[in-house]
Structures are given as C-alpha cells and as structure tokens.
Amino acid sequence: VKGNPESAIEKRRATLTRVAEELGVSPMTVSNAYSRPDQLSPALRERVFETARRLGYAGPDPVARSLRRSRTNVVGVLYSNPLSYAFDDAAAVLFLRGVTAATEASGMGLLLVPGSMGAPERRGSAAGEAAVDGFVVYSMADDDPLAEAALRRQLPAVMVDQPRRDGVPFVGIDDEAAARAVAERLVSLGHERYGVVSFALAADGHAGIADVVRQRSATYRVTRSRLEGYAAALSGAGLSWEEVPVYECPSSTVALGRTGAQALLDSDLRPTAILATSDQLALGVIEAAKKRGLSVPDDLSVAGFDDVSPAATATPALTTVHQDHAEKGLLAGRLLVARLRGEEAPEPDLLPARLVVRSSTGRYRF
Amino acid sequence: VKGNPESAIEKRRATLTRVAEELGVSPMTVSNAYSRPDQLSPALRERVFETARRLGYAGPDPVARSLRRSRTNVVGVLYSNPLSYAFDDAAAVLFLRGVTAATEASGMGLLLVPGSMGAPERRGSAAGEAAVDGFVVYSMADDDPLAEAALRRQLPAVMVDQPRRDGVPFVGIDDEAAARAVAERLVSLGHERYGVVSFALAADGHAGIADVVRQRSATYRVTRSRLEGYAAALSGAGLSWEEVPVYECPSSTVALGRTGAQALLDSDLRPTAILATSDQLALGVIEAAKKRGLSVPDDLSVAGFDDVSPAATATPALTTVHQDHAEKGLLAGRLLVARLRGEEAPEPDLLPARLVVRSSTGRYRF
DNA sequence: CTGAAAGCGCTTACAG
C-alpha cells in the first residue's frame, strides 16, 4: 500500500535530505517539522514524521546542527587527572552536583573532558577537541596543559579554585584566610609543635616532605593558599614555619593521610597538632594516631578542611573549615550559562567559609 | 617585520582556511599540521603553528571535525530525572566513576545528558540532540522517553539495571535472586510480619502504599525485580505477600526512608522486619525506629540493598546486598568502548552479588 | 610533500 517500501529502505543512513526526497518536499520542510513546528501544517508535519519513522530517521543529526548553529548546548568540565578520581572526592562530587543542576536547568549537557592519560604529546588535546560552548575549570594546577588548551579556545569559561586570569571569572572561597583561622584556633589552644599533611603541590606525583622552596612554587593554587594561611597564623604566633614539616600526598585520600601522619608521628619531636588540607587526609591522620594508641584530641589535635559529610560523623568529629561545595558548583554553572546566553553576569564575591570546631582538636596537654 | 599584522588580525573568527590563506598554503596542509604531522615537514608545521598563534587559531573546530569524521569521541550517559540526583546517590556515583575510568582510558569524553525538566513536549529531545557515539543507559524506567529517544538513534548502547532489549547488551546483577536471599534470611530468623520501603515503581512521583497492581506494573525494572524477590521468599515461607505493606518513596534518600518507616510502624500490626530496596532508605528506617525508642535489631530488623559506604559504618551496621557498582560501570563503559571500536565484545554474564549479614537484623523476639 | 574538489548533514536568511 505504501509507496515502494523495498527501495525506500535503503542501505545508506537516513538523513534529513533523504526523508525530504522520499516525501517529495524540500529539506527545509523536514527541518522545520523538527525545529519550527509553527512553519508547517500539523498534517504535513505528521507525514514528515511518518516518513521518518519508516526510514528509521531519528531526527536531525546533533553534530551537523551544532556546526550550522555554532552552538553545542554542552558545558565542559575540566578536572585534574585522572578524571575518574573526581568521583572519589566528596567535595568534587558535591561540586559536580551543583554544576549539573545549573546546566540541566537550562537544558544543557555536561561533558567531562578526559585528561591526557600518559601520552605527553597529546597533553591538552582533549580540551582542544571537546565540542562545548564553554568550560568550567575546576581545581587544576596553574600550568595544567588541559586548562591551557581550553582557555586558548577563547570560549566563555569560569575558573573554580584556580588562579585568577584576566577576563575569566573566579568562583571560590578565601582559602588562605580560612586556613589561617584553623591554624589560629590551634595556636589559641596552646599548641607549639605542628605538622601538616597536604594534598598535591604539583602534578608530579611527589610524596614526602615538601620544603619551603617547593611550597612556594606549588602549582595548585588551593594548596598554596592553604599552606600560606597556616604559615601566616603560626608565624604570627612567633613560631618558625620553616621548622614545620609539610608532608605532601599526591592525592587526597584517607590511606595517603594515614601514611603522611605516620611519617610525622615518627619524628623525635612529635607534633601535638596536625593540620590537614582536606578532611579525607585528616581522617587518615586520625586513623594513624589511633593505631599508635594516641588519643585524639588528648595526645594529638587534628583539623581538616572542607567539611564533607564524613567529617561530622567521624569519631572524634572533625574540626574543619566548612564551605558549600554544591553551592559553589551551582554558582559556577549558572554564571557560565548566563554568559553563554549573553546575559549580564558579573563575577560573584568570594563565597563564605567558616571554621567548624568539633572534638578532634583540644587544648595542648603536657 | 611580520607581514601586515594589521590586516592579519581581522574580526572574523580564525578558521583553518583563514590560517591557510594567511600562510599561502592549502587548507589541507594546515589540517595535516594538526592531524597528520608525518604529512609535512617539521619546519612547515612550525610555520603553520606560528601563523595560527598569531591569528588566535586554537586548532580544528571539534564540531566540524566530528561531522566530517562522523565520530564525536564522546559517550553519553542517561540517568533518571533530574540528572543532578545522580550525585546524591552513592551507588550512582560509584557507577559513574567506573564508566569514566573506562571512557577516559580510551580518550573519550563522558556526556551527562540532561533530562527533559518539565517541558513535556520536549520529552526525550535531549537524548536525540546529544552529540555522542553511543549511550550508557543507567537505571531508567522501561518507558522513559529519554531512553526511547536515545535507542531510536540506533547508536551502540549498553543498558544497565534496565530491562533487556534485543540487540542491546545488558549489565547488572540478578536483582530478584539477591532480594530473595535477603528476605529468606529474615524468614530464617523467624520473622512473620514484614514491611517494605521501596524506591520509585514509576516516575510519577507517587508516595505512599503501593498495592499489588501497582507493583506488577512498575516501570523501573530494578524495583520490580527486588519486590518480586521479596515476594518469592515470603510466599515460599507460606506468608501472604498481599498483606505485606509496600511503602513507595519517589526517590532513594534517608529522609524518605524515615517517612516510609513511620507509616509502616504506625500500623496496628507493626512489622518486626522491614526490607528496604536501598541502603539510603534502610538508614532512614533505622532512624525512624530509633526515634520511636525501638531497638534495631531487638525490636525491629532492617535490611538494605547495595552496600554503599555508610552501610558498614552505620549504627547498627546494615545487613544488605553487596554489589560492586564501580565494577559495573567499568564493565559497561568498556563494553561500549569496545563496540564503538568495532571490536568483538559479547554481553557479559550477570555480575555477582552477595548477602552481607551485619547487626541490623536479628532473631524475632516476642 | 602538496593541491583542488567534494561532501559530512544540517539551518537560515532571502524570496515567493
């Protein structure tokens, strides 16, 4: 009954033009059926869809449409290597939740851009090859080639927990001030011997004590700022920052925090307080202390950073810096979406952060 | 010194063709400089890059390249609405971690496809408009328009925790058997009065008791299978499944689990055992029980499903079904990537799952 | 090692 179905169902993949030919209308009419329903009669539109169904055509090709419209409706997210670690990091998960909420509210997709696993000659290529309208650059090293490649494309972008760049809005907290506040709290409790367990200063995988030179040249802004905050507080109390051992962990996990703490607790002049640049690391420090029979906070005070969910329920509950990671993501996402729409969207103020004192820190006891 | 830089830096956006004109070579040569370095001399290649830099050209446009190559190097992930909830769901986060590890290992990006928030006329359009080479369809309702739209595109796909479809490989566990095992465990402990707290049976936002008719017509396969497993175990023990109240929660959160448990514990014939289809819900059930002064497991046994990280550390620790969510994601991701490469990649066997008995379940006591 | 030409699949002014 239908016109020559044998020849209609050809091998070549169904395209808009193919549907138009089959129905004897112009490609524009088929395009309109999908993209501008008001431009043709409902009856014709239905015939278009019927023909499309028959030919197995699922609608306009997204890539061709993007090329023509020069718009992908996708926001790219850049996160340090490897990308899959983002899902191990409670703060990153909350952040992504916020970004996703912002992008999906405006119908945009979120592309997680892979890092350049290994292959050094391809460093950054993934960011150069991502079909997106803009980028959220989250917590990367200052000199990360992936971020460089993304920024070079001159697309709208937002930097989060990153160094500032001209023309690129920044979203984040005042990490240095927050770190100073934690350290000052410990100073006020009478502690004089400190140790620091830090996440990466640079992306070279280094694990172990990081001297002051390495601290100053840290390429992760967040790490650098937090260490500077600690240093400011301790120096302000008349202590020598140079003598405070900073143990660097290549990433932010409980297991690495444990290792770092072990190294610090082995020293002759055992610290009475350990500052960790993340809650994950701090939880590892607490584990290491317990394993040696040290009581937290009686023998050792421990403070973290970020206030992710296990911090409040840990035993003892962790003294830390609270910040709203989901809100940070939401703000970054909305800012980018607004700019993509050409709306007025000024760089926001620094987000609030506050010291949360719980039971992992206590007064120094002889 | 350089040739007329004034006119070189024009308003129109830099393109490959523009760079070629400027340098007096063919577009193909510029293309080769980026994509096939072995096709031109290093010196010429350097001149191409130099000109590109001068014109602010950041390399071939990803969209145009994708159209020409008919390949995006992106895998799309579909998850129930709204997408941002995925980041609240510990199982989903682990799953995404696995998928991401698989895709990034082969240099592919991961696109989180937004649901059709509200706008019913656009139901599924996002999946139709996603520029991807293939889809991972994760835990969606049988009749979800987003999944329908994606599958209609005939791209390679993998279904996870979804109903099987011809030609589309399935990755998941035997949910029914696992649920049966949990319920049988409670039967063996002597329990006779049960309640169930379940996550959504359909995407209509229903909250409250779900009768057997609704249970049978559930569009979420996972929910349906788990309830069938419970029913099989209880029926097998001579109990009447029809009399077991099933409280349906629209999503899987601790707060909703609490609400569901309150409803069940209000009944005259209070259950002595509550089966929850997720750990989140189960943790809410435990909270509700505690709030009424009921001891778990002395007054009420509670079992969850999935064994996400808070399950083991909760008080009491949760009896549940363990499955490896990250492994599931890795497997699904690898399977899809292999198929995209045209490699031989058979549908895998069902993944293992096992009952983990902890202290939230105990013998029935009068 | 380089070029000219075709074409990936669409959408959009411009006309009628």
Add this chain to the structure above:
DNA sequence: CTGAAAGCGCTTACAG
C-alpha cells in the same frame, strides 16, 4: 506555508 541556494569548518580520497 514552501523552495533553492549558500555555507557552518573541517577531512579525505584522488591526483600529481
């Protein structure tokens, strides 16, 4: 309400 034509920015056989 519909059409013919141009063009989005690239890559790829095909030649030389």
